[in-house]
Amino acid sequence: MKCLLVSDLHYALKQYDWTAEVAADYDVVIVGGDHLDISGHVDGRAQMVVILKYLQRLNTHTRVIACSGNHDLDSRNADGEKVARWMDRVRRLGIHTDGDSLAVGDILFTVCPWWDGPSTREAVADQLARDAAKPKKAWIWVYHSPPEGSPTSWGGNRSYGDTDLTGWIETFKPDIVLTGHIHEAPFKDGGSWADRIGQTWVFNAGRQIGPTPTHVALHLGEREAFWSSQMGSELVDLNAPLVRPLPKVASVPAWLRS
8 A cells, every 4th residue: 555645735736736646646645734824815714615625636536634733723612622623524525534534454544633622632532542442454643743752743943742642652552653743853953754653653744845745655565655855855664673864765666656
């Protein structure tokens, strides 16, 4: 199975165009939150309409998973916590989103929302506990923020990660966690797009300007993860211990050229 992770596109429509162009090459495309740009000049409601059309376009090419990020919050729940209510409209497109689970063969994807308080945090904890009990060969989480203390959450002067996620990884031991949120992590000294916490691989593609987003391509059969950006490309072997610095590569793996 081949998966593509992009995140933090922030209404960069040319990057959505690129993602749509390559989507058919993958079994699953994951858009890991922060679809909207709350600092942009386009009204948020108008951004939602456009992003929904892009997600619908992606969904015509392959399976799509889209979680919410902190830029996507547009409403409040009964407890007064901010939520991305418009993700319900994403679900109606047939796309798996916040709170959903998706089984692709014997691989289970758990899609977590951005949480803003104890109520939604508890809902995420319950979601992970439920999915922990489901039969699966491999377990992949989609979770906008990387874990606290990981190089994938390093902003250049400190870690900006999610402490609760670190604890959940230690408790449930998923195989892979796909994140975003900290744009600079892959480009800063001490940061990275890839990390390993026990048996769990954590990936954060980061963010760059231009028509092509930073992205992570995974081949679960070949057990490799490939990161590509304007700064270069790197490859990790998911069967091997994590060794830094990560190996740089000059071309895409053979499985991406086929």
